[in-house]
Amino acid sequence: MSKLDKSRDFGFDTRQVHAGARPDPNTGARAVPIFQTTSFVFEDSESAASYFDLKEYGNTYSRIMNPTVAAFEERIASLEGGCGAVGFASGIAAQAAALFTMLDPGDHVVSSTAIYGGTINQFKHQFHKMSVEVSWVDPDNLDAWRQAIQDNTKLFYGETIGNPTSNVLDIEAIAVLAHEHDIPLMIDNTFASPYLCRPIEWGADIVVHSATKFIGGHGTSIGGVVVDSGEFNWSNGKFPVIAEPSPAYHGLAFHDTFGMYGYLMKLRSETLRDLGAAMSPLNAFLFLQGMETLSIRMDRHVANAKAVAEYLDQHDLVSKVMYPSLEGSKYNVLANKYLPKGAGAVFTFDLEGGRQAGQDFISGLTLWSHLANVGDTKSLVIHPASTTHRQLSDEELVAAGIGQGTIRLSVGIEQIDDLIWDLDQGFLELQSKDNK
Amino acid sequence: MTTTFDVTRYQDKGTIQKLLHNTKTIAIVGLSSNVLRASYFVGAYLQSHGYRIIPVNPRESEVLGEASYETLMDVPVEVDMVNVFRAPAALPAIAEEAVAIKASSLWCQFTVINENGALIGEKGGLSVIMDRCVKVEHARYIGRMHWLGFNTNRITSVREGLQ
Numbered sequence: 001m002s003k004l005d006k007s008r009d010f011g012f013d014t015r016q017v018h019a020g021a022r023p024d025p026n027t028g029a030r031a032v033p034i035f036q037t038t039s040f041v042f043e044d045s046e047s048a049a050s051y052f053d054l055k056e057y058g059n060t061y062s063r064i065m066n067p068t069v070a071a072f073e074e075r076i077a078s079l080e081g082g083c084g085a086v087g088f089a090s091g092i093a094a095q096a097a098a099l100f101t102m103l104d105p106g107d108h109v110v111s112s113t114a115i116y117g118g119t120i121n122q123f124k125h126q127f128h129k130m131s132v133e134v135s136w137v138d139p140d141n142l143d144a145w146r147q148a149i150q151d152n153t154k155l156f157y158g159e160t161i162g163n164p165t166s167n168v169l170d171i172e173a174i175a176v177l178a179h180e181h182d183i184p185l186m187i188d189n190t191f192a193s194p195y196l197c198r199p200i201e202w203g204a205d206i207v208v209h210s211a212t213k214f215i216g217g218h219g220t221s222i223g224g225v226v227v228d229s230g231e232f233n234w235s236n237g238k239f240p241v242i243a244e245p246s247p248a249y250h251g252l253a254f255h256d257t258f259g260m261y262g263y264l265m266k267l268r269s270e271t272l273r274d275l276g277a278a279m280s281p282l283n284a285f286l287f288l289q290g291m292e293t294l295s296i297r298m299d300r301h302v303a304n305a306k307a308v309a310e311y312l313d314q315h316d317l318v319s320k321v322m323y324p325s326l327e328g329s330k331y332n333v334l335a336n337k338y339l340p341k342g343a344g345a346v347f348t349f350d351l352e353g354g355r356q357a358g359q360d361f362i363s364g365l366t367l368w369s370h371l372a373n374v375g376d377t378k379s380l381v382i383h384p385a386s387t388t389h390r391q392l393s394d395e396e397l398v399a400a401g402i403g404q405g406t407i408r409l410s411v412g413i414e415q416i417d418d419l420i421w422d423l424d425q426g427f428l429e430l431q432s433k434d435n436k
Numbered sequence: 437m438t439t440t441f442d443v444t445r446y447q448d449k450g451t452i453q454k455l456l457h458n459t460k461t462i463a464i465v466g467l468s469s470n471v472l473r474a475s476y477f478v479g480a481y482l483q484s485h486g487y488r489i490i491p492v493n494p495r496e497s498e499v500l501g502e503a504s505y506e507t508l509m510d511v512p513v514e515v516d517m518v519n520v521f522r523a524p525a526a527l528p529a530i531a532e533e534a535v536a537i538k539a540s541s542l543w544c545q546f547t548v549i550n551e552n553g554a555l556i557g558e559k560g561g562l563s564v565i566m567d568r569c570v571k572v573e574h575a576r577y578i579g580r581m582h583w584l585g586f587n588t589n590r591i592t593s594v595r596e597g598l599q
Contacts, residue, residue: 007450009589010591018591022582022593023594030593055480055484058583074587077585077587078589083587084585084587245472268585
């Protein structure tokens with residue numbers, strides 16, 4: 001009944017274990033070796049020259065490429081359905097490099113407002129210094145995206161699940177709009193991971209991640225990655241920075257020469273080379289270990305998140321729960337479309353009682369870790385108004401979708417009744433302080 | 437864009453691998469001596485991996501140390517693969533010549549998409565690959581594409597030779 005077939009398309013769970021990680025041809029090592037080396041010896045001067053000319057795929061220097069990092073890159077590219085990927089020292093570095101590669105001074109970006117605060121800072125301040133301006137739009141309003149388009153608009157940017165208000169982005173509709181105007185769509189898919197949503201399948205052109213979060217899962221390593229679908233036509237006249245001969249690489253026209261791989265070749269051989277935020281081989285190795293269990297972890301993350309959200313939704317001291325998979329959520333329809341397995345495991349809820357209530361609640365927790373990260377196997381909690389967003393005025397907090405009593409959770413993979421027991425302890429602490 | 441037919445018919449992974457292994461001589465139609473052109477990158481790569489390269493380009497006299505010919509019909513040696521870097525509209529005529537010189541395959545690079553050209557090659561008994569880069573496919577299955585983080589779509593637990 002079966003026939004000889006050497007070209008099988010393997011499933012997600014197989015690829016998360018295998019993609020990018022073939023046995024080491026030198027030693028037979030089955031695990032990906034940690035190539036902890038700065039540089040690589042050339043066979044001869046001819047091959048050295050062909051590596052630097054990009055005529056042959058070769059290793060030169062670990063700021064630009066490294067075999068352990070490459071295994072990580074190929075694995076995430078496979079899971080996202082991209083043509084390739086480039087790893088970086090952090091998610092924020094990955095995103096900066098992704099934009100830097102495609103933009104010129106005077107260009108314009110349209111971005112969702114419901115995104116990570118670090119990204120807002122990067123766009124608002126760092127890219128402003130490079131004369132790139134950003135228009136901020138309500139991600140839920142397609143007309144707002146359309147109206148923000150200018151002649152010099154070169155990019156649409158948003159997050160699959162917005163931070164911190166858990167907006168679910170209508171990726172397909174926004175991608176169609178972007179492509180009608182020859183503009184690429186870049187999506188930060190950190191909160192979903194490629195297991196819950198693959199933006200490229202909905203038309204996104206570039207996907208970025210903070211690998212620090214669910215990709216690794218263990219909270220040991222900082223890293224980021226840029227994945228390219230390979231589908232965007234950079235030679236449409238809007239992107240001379242990619243299509244025209246590059247003075248930074250002896251006149252090479254990246255899109256013409258490398259076709260669908262042109263953007264990533266430029267990202268690696270120019271932007272990474274010149275900005276230098278390379279991922280370390282050890283971190284790539286740790287991310288590879290994490291990715292082997294991505295689907296299994298994410299199934300538990302979303303099951304726990306849904307149970308916690310339902311528990312909070314019923315609680316008298318909670319005024320609002322912002323979890324898109326809840327039936328009452330305004331994002332429920334989009335969540336069912338883009339995130340049918342579950343809308344991630346990071347969300348916020350609002351306590352009755354404001355800022356003091358938020359601090360008291362957290363002080364009653366002993367299992368949930370009070371820290372500023374998300375996407376760990378351990379459950380994490382933070383009170384934005386008194387920590388990450390404490391410099392903001394009340395009005396600015398409201399604009400950011402954060403109330404005085406807002407708590408952000410990153411639900412881990414521990415036993416669910418233990419997580420709920422600890423939240424109960426927090427509510428008891430809150431009641432004992434009688435803040436109401 | 438330019439295609440109205442199912443080009444994936446001409447992207448069979450098994451055929452691609454068979455051609456990479458069985459081909460010795462490749463006539464590159466449209467090979468340029470400009471070291472920054474994609475055709476030059478591909479020609480140099482294939483040559484360094486042991487294939488005999490025959491430039492077919494009336495505008496060139498010699499590329500990569502090999503004499504260039506005006507048309508496929510002028511090539512004096514046996515050609516296994518005809519590799520095309522030309523506008524899609526030029527493909528049918530090239531395909532007819534590829535059939536006439538009894539090449540065994542017709543490989544059309546990225547965006548060289550022309551259904552009629554593919555059918556001419558196919559009817560003439562040639563294996564046809566379309567909208568794929570021979571360098572990329574070689575690097576995917578035999579070479580070192582995975583060293584630069586590209587998605588080779590290859591999953592294997594078999595230990596292979598040194599690269």
